[in-house]
Amino acid sequence: MDMAPKTLETSRSEILSTVDGQPLKKALARTERTKRFKAILLVAPLLTFITVTFLYPICLMLFRSVENPLVAENMPQTLEVLQKWDGKSLPSELAFAAAAKDLAAARKSKMIGRLATRLNFETSGLRSVITGTARKVKKMEAPFKEAMIQARSQWGDVATWSTIKRLGPTIIDVNYLAAVDRGYNVKGEIELRDEDRRIYVSLFGRTLLMSLIVTVASLFLGFPIAYLLASLPLKYSNLLMILVLLPFWTSLLVRTTSWIVLLQTQGVLNDVMVWLGLFEDEQRVQLIFNAQGTVIAMTQILLPFMVLPLYSVMKTIHPSYMRAAESLGAHRYTAYWRIYVPNTLPGIGAGSLLVFILAIGYYITPALVGGQDGQMISNLIAFHMQKSLNWGLAAALGGILLGGVVILYWLYNSLVGVERLKLG
Amino acid sequence: MKLLKTNKFAIASALAAVAFGVSSASGADQLTVVSWGGAYTKSQVEAYHKPYTKQFGTKILSENYSGGLAEIKAQVEAKSVKWDLVDLEMSDAIRGCDEGLLETVDISILPKGDNGVAAKDDFIDGAITDCAIANIVWSTIYAYDKSKFSGKKPQTMADFFDTKKFPGKRGMRKTPKANLEFALTADGVPARDVYKLLATKEGVNRAFKKLDTIKSSVIWWEAGAQPPQLLADGEVAMTTAYNGRIFNAIAVEKKPFEIVWDGQVFDMDLWAIPKGAKNKAEAMKFLAFSTDTKRLAGQAAWISYGPARKSSIPLIGKHAEAGIEMGPHMPTAANNFKNVVQNDFEFWADRQDELNERFNAWLAK
Numbered sequence: 001m002d003m004a005p006k007t008l009e010t011s012r013s014e015i016l017s018t019v020d021g022q023p024l025k026k027a028l029a030r031t032e033r034t035k036r037f038k039a040i041l042l043v044a045p046l047l048t049f050i051t052v053t054f055l056y057p058i059c060l061m062l063f064r065s066v067e068n069p070l071v072a073e074n075m076p077q078t079l080e081v082l083q084k085w086d087g088k089s090l091p092s093e094l095a096f097a098a099a100a101k102d103l104a105a106a107r108k109s110k111m112i113g114r115l116a117t118r119l120n121f122e123t124s125g126l127r128s129v130i131t132g133t134a135r136k137v138k139k140m141e142a143p144f145k146e147a148m149i150q151a152r153s154q155w156g157d158v159a160t161w162s163t164i165k166r167l168g169p170t171i172i173d174v175n176y177l178a179a180v181d182r183g184y185n186v187k188g189e190i191e192l193r194d195e196d197r198r199i200y201v202s203l204f205g206r207t208l209l210m211s212l213i214v215t216v217a218s219l220f221l222g223f224p225i226a227y228l229l230a231s232l233p234l235k236y237s238n239l240l241m242i243l244v245l246l247p248f249w250t251s252l253l254v255r256t257t258s259w260i261v262l263l264q265t266q267g268v269l270n271d272v273m274v275w276l277g278l279f280e281d282e283q284r285v286q287l288i289f290n291a292q293g294t295v296i297a298m299t300q301i302l303l304p305f306m307v308l309p310l311y312s313v314m315k316t317i318h319p320s321y322m323r324a325a326e327s328l329g330a331h332r333y334t335a336y337w338r339i340y341v342p343n344t345l346p347g348i349g350a351g352s353l354l355v356f357i358l359a360i361g362y363y364i365t366p367a368l369v370g371g372q373d374g375q376m377i378s379n380l381i382a383f384h385m386q387k388s389l390n391w392g393l394a395a396a397l398g399g400i401l402l403g404g405v406v407i408l409y410w411l412y413n414s415l416v417g418v419e420r421l422k423l424g
Numbered sequence: 425m426k427l428l429k430t431n432k433f434a435i436a437s438a439l440a441a442v443a444f445g446v447s448s449a450s451g452a453d454q455l456t457v458v459s460w461g462g463a464y465t466k467s468q469v470e471a472y473h474k475p476y477t478k479q480f481g482t483k484i485l486s487e488n489y490s491g492g493l494a495e496i497k498a499q500v501e502a503k504s505v506k507w508d509l510v511d512l513e514m515s516d517a518i519r520g521c522d523e524g525l526l527e528t529v530d531i532s533i534l535p536k537g538d539n540g541v542a543a544k545d546d547f548i549d550g551a552i553t554d555c556a557i558a559n560i561v562w563s564t565i566y567a568y569d570k571s572k573f574s575g576k577k578p579q580t581m582a583d584f585f586d587t588k589k590f591p592g593k594r595g596m597r598k599t600p601k602a603n604l605e606f607a608l609t610a611d612g613v614p615a616r617d618v619y620k621l622l623a624t625k626e627g628v629n630r631a632f633k634k635l636d637t638i639k640s641s642v643i644w645w646e647a648g649a650q651p652p653q654l655l656a657d658g659e660v661a662m663t664t665a666y667n668g669r670i671f672n673a674i675a676v677e678k679k680p681f682e683i684v685w686d687g688q689v690f691d692m693d694l695w696a697i698p699k700g701a702k703n704k705a706e707a708m709k710f711l712a713f714s715t716d717t718k719r720l721a722g723q724a725a726w727i728s729y730g731p732a733r734k735s736s737i738p739l740i741g742k743h744a745e746a747g748i749e750m751g752p753h754m755p756t757a758a759n760n761f762k763n764v765v766q767n768d769f770e771f772w773a774d775r776q777d778e779l780n781e782r783f784n785a786w787l788a789k
Contacts, residue, residue, distance in 0.1 A: 113522025124778030128770055131522060196632075197778070199785035206788075265593075266658050289643055372644060372787045380784065386494035388780055 058402070065175050065395035070118045071167040074111050075102040079168040082161065087188060091161055096144035099155075099164075100137050107134040121390050122174065122183075123163045129154045159186050175396035200380070200397065204404075207377040210295060211359035215306075215352050217299045222306035222351065223344075229307070230314035241311075248304040256365050259297040263288035289371030297365050302358055306351040313347030349416050357405055377401060454483045455706055459511040461488035462649040463672035467726030468511075470744065472714035475722075479713075482706060490647050493520050496698045500525050505700045508707040512556060515601075515769040515776070517694045521555035522773075527697040528555050533708055537735030538717040546717075551732040556694035557715050560729035563688040563755040563764075564602040567670040568662035569655050570680040581610040581687030581763075584662060585638055592661025595654045598644035600783035601772055602664065602689045605765045607634035609687035619768045628779070632786055644787075655681055671728035671753050675746040685760035691767040692732060728753040 016024040072079065077098035085091045106112045116130035129152045140147040148155040166174070166184055177183055177190060181198040185191050192198065225244065229237045247255060262268045265284045274281055287293055317340060325335035363378040370379065377397060384394035457473065459465045465486055473484040487507070489495060493516050499505045512520065520526045531552055534543035544552060551558035566584050570577070578590050584606065587594075596603055608618050608627065611634045621627030643660055645651050651665035652673040667688070673679040695715070697707045713719065720731035721739035728750060731737060740750050751757060755764075 110524050113519070113524060117519070117523060120774065121777055125774050128774045197781050197785055199781065199788055203788060264657075264659060372639075372642075375788060383780075383784070387492050388777055389493055389497055390777065 061395045062399050062402075064391055065393075065399050066171050066173065068118075068167060068172045068174075068392070069170050070111070070115050071164065072170045074106040074109075074115045075099065075164060075168075078102050078164060082165045082168070085161070085165065087162055087165070087186075088158070090145075090156065090158060093143055093145050095161070096148050096155070097142065100133075100140055100144045100148065103130065103134040104137045107137070117389075119163060119167065121393070122167060123159060125154065126160065126163065128152075129160065162186050162188065175392040176400070178393055179396040179400055200377070203375070203377050203380060204400070206291075207360050208404075210291065210298075210374075210376065211356050211362075213295050214298045214302060214359045215356045217295070218303045218306040218355050219348065219352060221299070222303055222310055223348075226307050226310035226314055226347075229311050230317075244304055244307050247300070252301060252364060253368075255301055256297055256368050259293070259300070260288055260369060263293055263296070288369050289374070291370070291374040293369045293371070294366045294374035294376075297369050298359060298362060301365060302355045305354045305358060309350040309354065310344060310347040313344055313350075317343045345416075349412070353409075353412055357408070360405065361401065453481070454485060455508050455703055455710055456485045456487060456506060457509045457511075457710070458487045458489050458507045460491065460648055463669055463676075463727055464648065464666075464729075467668075467723050467729075468714075470726050471723035472710070472719055475719065476710055476713055480709075482710075484710075492516065493523075493525060496520060496525050497523075500699050503700065505698050505702060507698050508701045508703045509710060510696055510698060511559075512694050512696050514550075514558075514692050514694065514767065515772045517553060517556035517696050518769050519773050520696060521553065525699055526555035527699055527701065527704060529557055529697070529708070529711065531557075533712045535712060535716045537733060538739075539735050541735060546733050546735050548732055548734060551692060551694075553694065556696035557711060558692040558694045558732035559715055559720060560693050560723065560732060561690065561755060562693060562729045563667050563690045564597070564606075564664055565667045565670070565683050565685055565688045565755075566606075566662055566664045567651075567655065567681050567683045569658070570682050572658075572661045577682070578662060578684055579686065580684070581606055582612075584664075584684070585610040585634060587638055587641055590661065592641070593659065594638055594642050595645050595651050595660040595663025595665075596642050597664055598646050598787075600779045601776070602767070603635065603783075604628070604631040604779070605689050605767075606664065606687060607631040609763070609765065610634060615687075615763055615765045618765050619771050622771065623775075628782070632782070635786070652677075652679070652681070655679070667753075667755055668727040668729045675743055675748050675753075685755070686763050687765065688755060688760070688763075689765045689767055690755060693729075724750050724754070728755075730754045730756045 018024055018027050078095060081095040081098045082091060085095065103112065106115055112131055112134045116127040119130060120127035133148060133151045133155070136151050140151070154160045162184075166172075166188070174183065179200050181193050181201050182190055183193055225240075229240055229244070232240065260267070264270070265286060267288075269287065270284045273279060274284065279285075287296075321339050321343070322335050325339045326332065330338065360376070361378055362376060363382060366374055366376045367379050367382070370376070378401075381394050381397045381401075384390045384397070457468075459468055465488060469484075469486055473486065476482065477484055489510075491513060493512075496507065496510060499507065517526070521528075531544060534547075534552075534557065536542055537546035539546075547558065548561070566578075566581070568578050568590075572592060573590060576589070578584065583590055584594065604622055605618050608621060608631050609615065611630060613621055622631065643654060643663075645654060645663070648666050648669055651660075651663040652669050654660045654663055655670075656673065656677075656679055667683060670681055670683050674681050674683075695711045697704060697711070701707055715732070717733055717735045717739065720733050721736035721741075723729070724731055724736070724740045725742065725744045731740070737756075740754070742749055752759065755761065
């Protein structure tokens with residue numbers, strides 16, 4: 001029992017202290033803290049920059065894909081009445097009267113156009129129903145049911161009312177459903193869209209496929225180049241390196257348009273083929289403004305992103321490994337495949353991941369040379385941002401793309417391990 | 425010493441930039457006018473901008489865009505409106521007005537016609553809307569390269585869709601608008617029934633079925649300057665285009681192109697002011713100035729788009745550079761105005777989401 005105080009005393013006497021008598025542990029902790037604080041202070045500008053210009057917009061975009069305030073704000077009375085509606089037959093006169101009031105108010109507050117556009121995204125044709133009725137609603141008298149159906153016959157469709165009810169909540173999933181070619185039917189069940197309007201799922205598939213082709217192609221083209229760069233003496237390899245970097249420094253637009261000049265049917269390549277007599281003037285081949293043109297141009301543009309990480313990893317593989325393998329009796333090729341190539345795996349992983357992730361979000365090149373079957377999902381995101389102004393759908397498509405990249409990264413991490421990623 | 429000089433220069437230019445920035449923000453001595461670029465913007469610069477600057481001293485910055493409401497929406501929502509006046513297509517003008525993206529225009533600012541007729545009677549039907557005032561009428565037509573067809577020449581909309589009789593690639597705008605109308609016209613639907621039919625599922629199916637017949641030969645364009653270029657490069661044998669662009673290529677650049685007016689889709693372009701524009705008052709002034717009888721007729725001397733005022737039509741003369749009589753090249757000239765579809769903006773404002781989706785899906789197939 002008297003052991004305890006004794007140990008305490010010894011440990012107390014063993015506490016180390018600085019010259020001015022402070023316990024060393026404390027002093028150390030303080031310096032560490034100041035250091036950490038300074039480090040945070042140094043990183044702070046970058047951190048705020050990333051938060052403001054990167055994280056915040058992404059969160060905003062993800063929020064836009066689910067938010068839906070317009071209907072709730074502008075048709076509150078209608079939605080309240082519709083809460084008790086069974087959704088099977090036409091709603092009662094109460095709902096019509098409420099809608100008439102809401103439309104009149106929305107016209108007064110000048111929100112009618114936005115409300116109409118929102119409903120029109122969901123059910124085509126509702127825009128003019130909403131704006132047209134709102135124009136006449138002031139002169140309408142009870143019973144509103146007859147008056148509104150007379151103004152626009154669509155008020156007599158159950159579908160019109162179920163669209164309004166469905167878009168009532170302020171947080172909704174319709175954008176994500178639309179982004180995978182699905183939507184609600186009149187009964188409120190989720191179902192596939194009409195076949196001739198399905199596009200996004202197949203486009204996501206094509207985007208993945210084309211990115212995969214671009215990645216594999218740039219790996220096959222980039223690996224020998226990187227190997228050559230890594231194994232040549234410095235004075236030659238530097239020169240070659242400039243050849244890799246020069247296009248990397250050239251504007252993306254310039255490189256894409258150069259491909260148009262080269263590959264178009266009246267372009268350089270076709271001219272040369274015709275001149276060589278390989279085929280007749282009428283048989284010129286369509287090499288650009290389609291999927292293969294997009295793959296060719298994107299592979300060339302993304303190639304440096306494959307070559308550079310490969311090169312920097314290959315540089316670190318010591319030649320003595322190969323020599324050791326050969327001296328132990330391996331054939332040159334065996335040594336190459338079993339010793340050298342496995343050592344480049346971190347570079348292959350880094351390069352492939354980089355090229356693939358850049359490729360699935362690629363926009364300008366497919367927009368310029370994609371034609372009709374070389375478009376990628378980013379082109380439709382741009383379309384909904386710029387032309388149809390359906391920013392909710394654009395955000396949902398972007399959200400799915402972001403989710404896809406995160407999943408890929410996670411897959412890579414659990415299969416290969418991110419710590420094995422080497423960019424140099 | 426040298427370093428000092430460079431520094432001084434840098435400081436001076438920075439100061440100049442600041443001073444310039446302040447002066448441009450402070451008032452209406454500058455106006456940002458946005459339009460579609462190429463020959464069309466040139467016609468506006470010559471007919472509107474230059475005379476306006478000469479008369480009032482206001483500097484006009486001319487910017488280009490390729491249509492749509494996206495930029496306006498982004499600027500209005502961010503409450504940082506950089507554009508003062510925008511040249512919009514009819515359907516966008518209506519939709520922008522509905523959604524509160526545009527300022528309303530008081531039509532009392534529009535001057536009377538030269539012949540004394542009040543503005544609301546002088547402008548052609550539909551040219552005055554709540555938020556936008558039309559300056560031109562234009563049409564989407566198709567044109568071909570004469571040198572590509574030695575024998576029979578294309579004459580009807582059906583010929584555009586007939587790749588057997590007239591082989592070669594086709595250029596078309598990458599949008600369902602106008603293309604669906606063309607397809608139905610080519611399929612033998614009379615102009616007045618086109619939109620009635622397009623409002624039905626069968627009609628849309630029929631239009632896409634017609635488009636299917638040439639899909640593999642189509643090269644899609646997006647900017648108005650592209651089709652004359654595609655024709656000139658020999659990339660396509662015929663292409664749909666805005667009539668003014670093709671006229672410009674024929675008259676100014678002396679290209680062997682020919683316009684086919686049959687089945688033309690007829691539309692208007694309008695001036696509109698984004699909501700919250702910095703120089704709103706000045707923009708209104710410019711709007712009224714540029715849509716008076718003289719200026720509208722003046723624009724027709726630079727490009728073959730028809731003026732939106734009736735009183736301007738008798739004043740249309742010769743092309744300012746090529747010296748060609750402009751009258752017969754207008755979409756509205758009697759010889760050209762035979763089988764015409766007038767763009768139904770209500771239809772497109774209503775159905776564009778669905779039809780765009782279907783068009784995109786059809787394209788990707």
